[in-house]
Amino acid sequence: MKFTRALPLAGIAVVGATATAASAETITVATVNNNDMVIMQSLTSEFEKAHPNIKLDWVVLEENVLRQRLTTDIATGGGQFDVMTIGTYEAPIWAERGWLAELNDLPEEYQVDDLLKPVRDGLSQNGTLHALPFYGESSMMFYRQDLFDEAGIEVPEQPSWEEVRDWASQLHNPQEGTYGICLRGKPGWGENMAFVSTLVNTYGGRWFDMDWNPQLDSQAWQEAISFYVDLLNNYGPPGATSNGFNENLALFSRGNCAIWVDATSAAGKLYGADESKVSDKLGFAPAPVAETPKGSHWLWSWALAIPSSSEKQDAAKTFVTWATSQDYVELVGETKGWTNVPPGTRESTYENPRYQEAAPFADFVLNAIRDADPNDSTLEPSPYKGVQFVGIPEFQSIGTQVGQMVASALAGDNTVEQALQAAQTATERTMKRAGYLD
Amino acid sequence: MTTVRNKQLSSTPNAGLATATQAPGRPLVTTVNTKRLLLTALGWVVAGTIFFPIFWMVLTGFKTEAAAIADPSLIFSPTLDSYIEVQQRADYFKFAMNSVVVAFGSTLLALLIAIPSAYSMAFLPTKRTKGTLLWMLSTKMLPPVGVLVPIYLLFRDFGLLDTRTGLTIVYTLMNLPIVVWMLYTFFKDLPKDILEAGRMDGASTFQEVIFLLMPLTLPGIASTGLLSVILSWNEAFWSLNLTSSQAAPLTAYIASFSSPEGLFWAKLSAASTMAIAPILVFGWLTQKQMVRGLTFGAVK
Numbered sequence: 138m139k140f141t142r143a144l145p146l147a148g149i150a151v152v153g154a155t156a157t158a159a160s161a162e163t164i165t166v167a168t169v170n171n172n173d174m175v176i177m178q179s180l181t182s183e184f185e186k187a188h189p190n191i192k193l194d195w196v197v198l199e200e201n202v203l204r205q206r207l208t209t210d211i212a213t214g215g216g217q218f219d220v221m222t223i224g225t226y227e228a229p230i231w232a233e234r235g236w237l238a239e240l241n242d243l244p245e246e247y248q249v250d251d252l253l254k255p256v257r258d259g260l261s262q263n264g265t266l267h268a269l270p271f272y273g274e275s276s277m278m279f280y281r282q283d284l285f286d287e288a289g290i291e292v293p294e295q296p297s298w299e300e301v302r303d304w305a306s307q308l309h310n311p312q313e314g315t316y317g318i319c320l321r322g323k324p325g326w327g328e329n330m331a332f333v334s335t336l337v338n339t340y341g342g343r344w345f346d347m348d349w350n351p352q353l354d355s356q357a358w359q360e361a362i363s364f365y366v367d368l369l370n371n372y373g374p375p376g377a378t379s380n381g382f383n384e385n386l387a388l389f390s391r392g393n394c395a396i397w398v399d400a401t402s403a404a405g406k407l408y409g410a411d412e413s414k415v416s417d418k419l420g421f422a423p424a425p426v427a428e429t430p431k432g433s434h435w436l437w438s439w440a441l442a443i444p445s446s447s448e449k450q451d452a453a454k455t456f457v458t459w460a461t462s463q464d465y466v467e468l469v470g471e472t473k474g475w476t477n478v479p480p481g482t483r484e485s486t487y488e489n490p491r492y493q494e495a496a497p498f499a500d501f502v503l504n505a506i507r508d509a510d511p512n513d514s515t516l517e518p519s520p521y522k523g524v525q526f527v528g529i530p531e532f533q534s535i536g537t538q539v540g541q542m543v544a545s546a547l548a549g550d551n552t553v554e555q556a557l558q559a560a561q562t563a564t565e566r567t568m569k570r571a572g573y574l575d
Numbered sequence: 576m577t578t579v580r581n582k583q584l585s586s587t588p589n590a591g592l593a594t595a596t597q598a599p600g601r602p603l604v605t606t607v608n609t610k611r612l613l614l615t616a617l618g619w620v621v622a623g624t625i626f627f628p629i630f631w632m633v634l635t636g637f638k639t640e641a642a643a644i645a646d647p648s649l650i651f652s653p654t655l656d657s658y659i660e661v662q663q664r665a666d667y668f669k670f671a672m673n674s675v676v677v678a679f680g681s682t683l684l685a686l687l688i689a690i691p692s693a694y695s696m697a698f699l700p701t702k703r704t705k706g707t708l709l710w711m712l713s714t715k716m717l718p719p720v721g722v723l724v725p726i727y728l729l730f731r732d733f734g735l736l737d738t739r740t741g742l743t744i745v746y747t748l749m750n751l752p753i754v755v756w757m758l759y760t761f762f763k764d765l766p767k768d769i770l771e772a773g774r775m776d777g778a779s780t781f782q783e784v785i786f787l788l789m790p791l792t793l794p795g796i797a798s799t800g801l802l803s804v805i806l807s808w809n810e811a812f813w814s815l816n817l818t819s820s821q822a823a824p825l826t827a828y829i830a831s832f833s834s835p836e837g838l839f840w841a842k843l844s845a846a847s848t849m850a851i852a853p854i855l856v857f858g859w860l861t862q863k864q865m866v867r868g869l870t871f872g873a874v875k
Contacts, residue, residue, distance in 0.1 A: 165820050170834040178664065194820040197665070197831035202815055209723060209816060215731050217819045383834070387644040412641050 162452045163192040164219035167207060169200045169439065172406070173272050173479045174222065176469055177460055183468060184459055191452045200327070211236045216446040219453040223268055225259035225438050225511070226526050232262035238443040238450055240266045240457075247458050251483045253503075256438045259511050259522075268440035269461040273481025274402040275424075275505035276335060276434040276525075277498075282420035284308050284315070284395050296425045298339070298364065301396060305372035308395035317372030319394035320365070323381035324544040326536025331435055331525040332398065333543055335424065337361045338432025343515035344527050349573040351564040353539065353557050361427075363553045366546050378544045390414060398424055400437070401505055404498040405476050421501045432514030434505050435525035438481065481506050531571045538563050629851075636845035643840040657845035665828055667849055674824035675853070676739050677814075678807040681746035682800050685754045688747070690796070693758035694784055698770060708759065711752040719749075719812050730817060737819045745817065746807045753806070754799055761795030761868075762788065798868020801861055808854045825850040 168174045174197070181193050196218070198206060203222070210217045211231060223231065231237050243249050249257075249266070256273040260266055278296060285292065288307050293300070305317030321332045334344070342357030352358065369377045374388060382399060386406060389397045390413040397403075404421065407413045424434035441457040443450060459465060466486050470478050475495035478486060480502055486492055487503045514524040522528040526536065539560040546556035568574045635643050637653040661667070696704050726745070727736075735741030765788065773787045789796060811826040818827060829850050832843040858865070 167819070170831055170839065175664065195665075196819045196823070196827075198815070198827070199830055199833040202830055206816060209727055213724065213727050213731060215727060215736055217736055383839075390641075391645060411639075412644075 161190050161192050162449055163194050164447075164449050164452050164456060165194045165196060165217065166220040166222075166441075166456065167196045167198070167203060167218045168222040169203055170197050171200075171402075171439070172477070174439075176473050176477055176479075177271070180465075180468065180472070184456065187459070188455055191455060193456065201325075211444050211446065214446045216444070216448065218444060219447040219449045220456055221442050221444055222271070222439055223442050224440070225256075225436065226523065226528065226532075228260045228268045228440060228442065229262045229522060229528055230530055231442070232265075232267035236445055237267040238445050238447070238454075240269060240443070240454070243458060247462060248485075251463065251485050253482060253484060253506055255436055255506055255509055255511065256482060259436060259438055260440050268442035269457050270438045270440045270482040271461055272402070272479035273436070273438040273506055274400045275436055275481070275502065275509050276332070276399060277401050277404075277424050277501050277505050278422040279389060279397045279399070279403065279407060280304075280420040280422065281308075281392070281395050281415060281418055283418040285420060292420060292422050294423075295430070296422050298336075298425045298427045301398075301425045302364075302368055302372075305368065305396055309372040314393055316374040316388070316394050318368060318396040318398075319374060319380065319385045319388050320369055320377070320398060321381055321385065322369060322373075322377035322544060322547050323379055323384070324537065324540035325381070326526065326533055326540060328381045328540065329543060330536045330540040331437075333362070333365065333540075334525040335433055335435050336365055336427075338514055338516075338524065339425075339427045339429055340364075341428040341516040343517055343519040345519060345521060345568075347518055347520050349520060349568055351561055351568060353561040353564060357428075358557055359553065362543060362546060362557060364427075365543075366553055369547060370549075378548045392418075400435075401498070401502040402480065404502065405480070405496065408476060408496070408498070421498050423501065423505060429516045430508075431510075431516055432524050434509055436506060436509035436511055437525070529571075531567055531573075535564050535567050538567075632844045633848050634844075635841055636848045638841050638844075640839070640841045643844070657841040658849070661832060661842055661846045661849070665831060665846075667828065670823060670825045670828040670850075671853060673739060673742075673818075673822055674808055674826075674850075677742045677746060677822070677824055678804045680739070680743040681750065681807050682803040684743065684747040685750050685803055686796065686800055689751060689754040689758050689799075690784065690789070692755050693762050694788060696755075696759050697762035697765075698767060708756065711755060715752050723816060727816070736817060737821050737823075739822045742814060742817060742822055742824070745813045746810060749810065749813070750803045750806055754803055757799040757802070758792075758796065761792045761799070765791055794864060794868040796868075797861075797864045798866075801858075801865050801868075805854060805858065 168177070178195050178197065181195070185192060204227075207218065207221050207223065207227075209215070211221070228237070243266075252270060253273060256270045257266065260268045260270060278301070280292065285304070285308075288304075290304055290307070301318065307317075308315065309317030321329045323329055337343070337358055340357045340361035342355055342361060343352055346352055374380065374393065380388070382403070385394070385397055385399060386403055388394050389403075390407060392414050407419055408416050426433045441460060443453040443457060447453055461482065463483060463485050466478050466483065466489075470489070470491060475489075475492050478492055478496075480486065480496075480499075487499055493499055509524055511523050511528075523532075526532055542551070542556040542560040542563075545551045546553045551559070565574065634649070636657055637655070638651055639654055639656065642648075642651045696708065730736045730741050733741075735744070769791065770783055770787055773783050778786065808824075809826070811830070814824050814826045815830055818824070829843070829846050832839055832846040
């Protein structure tokens with residue numbers, strides 16, 4: 138009897154479950170394996186609880202692999218992804234080609250004006266947002282407060298590169314395992330060239346003049362690269378050409394570097410006592426400057442975009458607005474700790490007292506991002522958008538090629554003059570082939 | 576392996592004798608032993624050098640991220656945290672199942688196509704056979720990225736993106752030249768008279784292949800198949816580019832733990848250990864067949 142009564146109920150339950158499963162739409166989200174994205178992935182159940190009609194499928198890849206994968210898919214209209222994680226470099230280029238859905242009718246509770254203006258501008262094309270910022274970063278200087286105190290060095294509000302060289306020479310002590318300075322040396326447009334571009338900017342240089350003529354053989358490039366090569370070879374760790382962000386993060390976390398200039402997103406990691414031996418000895422300062430403060434620190438944002446080829450635009454939009462909302466910041470703060478909140482996207486995050494308390498570096502990051510202007514990052518006028526990159530499709534190959542030549546000068550295989558001359562010739566050739574030059 | 580070892584054993588005493596003749600008064604046994612010891616030590620050094628990165632990877636998988644980036648050390652308190660975390664972040668078994676289906680599926684398909692092709696080239700050659708073989712090999716000389724976009728477009732139009740079928744087809748095509756070449760060399764070593772005898776007894780071509788050729792060259796076919804499985808298992812370019820969430824194999828699983836921003840060595844090592852474990856066990860179990868196949872016909 139019990140069985141006969143239970144049977145229809147079970148039937149209803151099965152039908153109900155099938156109906157829910159059938160109506161649930163699955164969206165595929167492609168993202169990079171950075172800490173903030175891993176947290177987003179771990180909060181999948183929270184999103185699915187709040188939106189039972191949408192299921193998330195994740196594709197997580199290393200940054201360069203992801204970039205190649207997404208570019209192939211979006212350029213061919215493959216439609217494999219409904220949400221893509223892209224950077225400020227891709228957003229305007231892809232938007233211009235009509236590859237990304239416009240995000241201009243966002244719900245009021247999303248508070249689009251709360252997004253930091255430089256980041257918002259970086260993700261817009263002709264004033265329309267084509268991606269929503271998930272986290273943003275600039276660059277800044279990290280240093281070992283204990284070593285600086287011992288040496289009696291006081292860091293001014295705005296350090297200069299000359300001062301940094303003096304400090305590095307004072308604190309360089311390889312016998313004790315401490316190197317004066319750690320900087321990126323691994324070749325790549327997003328590796329050494331991100332840093333080198335800011336150094337060139339602050340030395341008064343630029344990638345191209347207003348007619349797209351490469352400027353790599355200019356005085357400013359010569360000075361900047363010579364300074365960089367001397368600094369790292371004299372006071373840097375051995376084998377600097379194989380050091381990117383991760384390698385330097387590992388070196389600094391282990392206490393092997395006195396100074397490190399790199400992404401602001403390192404701050405949270407250096408502060409985490411689990412992975413860092415220097416969490417209680419950290420000093421922060423703005424990125425050093427030389428001739429001009431313009432373009433001395435970069436601006437980057439990882440953002441979520443919806444490809445035009447996606448057939449699930451509405452569900453995708455629901456997800457991207459959720460993952461970049463104030464509520465999401467709150468959710469991460471409450472469940473994963475306030476140092477793990479995605480930084481550099483919203484004014485409200487920096488006004489939050491709990492975040493301010495947990496992240497003493499917050500103001501540096503906010504100021505660095507506010508100051509960075511991708512539309513005006515060089516002393517002399519330049520025709521491109523971007524601080525540490527040039528917002529044209531050809532830059533990936535140009536940047537990587539020049540990066541290899543700069544690394545060859547750092548390794549001593551070429552002189553700075555030879556490396557820059559080769560870089561100039563290669564860039565001229567690429568620009569001619571691409572039709573920028575006659 | 577057996578053949579190689581026999582060759583070494585048979586050549587070593589001769590070398591020892593030669594040395595003994597040149598240096599009278601020196602005990603023969605000592606010279607032979609010293610040489611053997613040196614060779615053994617050299618063998619261990621080479622094996623150790625090859626195996627060390629794998630050993631270190633397995634070890635790193637049991638460390639914390641902080642210990643993984645610290646100065647290299649063999650002394651640490653092992654933890655399963657990285658294994659737990661990688662399993663929480665991605666369903667290992669889903670990726671592993673895709674790898675198994677695609678690697679074995681493509682190997683079977685490749686053998687199915689390659690056995691008749693190699694048979695025809697080995698026993699019924701024409702004046703174009705050599706050219707065809709070289710042309711087949713030349714397709715391996717093209718960097719895969721050169722044909723990425725056309726293949727991607729074809730896959731998109733045929734609905735093969737992110738499907739096991741699609742990946743199986745690509746792996747089959749990718750390994751086919753090597754499989755045909757290997758089978759061709761194994762088949763060439765087989766005396767034609769055996770097949771002729773079969774034909775005299777009234778065997779059809781199909782029967783010739785199934786009942787004579789295949790049993791007689793089974794070690795060669797097995798080792799070719801094993802090599803094809805390993806190549807498919809380790810292939811990363813196509814698997815990363817043609818799959819996303821449903822058909823992604825273990826190479827995509829490993830790639831998801833690499834990062835240019837953040838510390839990931841321990842997790843990446845744990846993921847890599849889990850990814851190579853099945854093929855390592857498989858290779859271990861089948862090493863006898865593989866070596867037998869690779870040295871098949873070597874001492875004729």
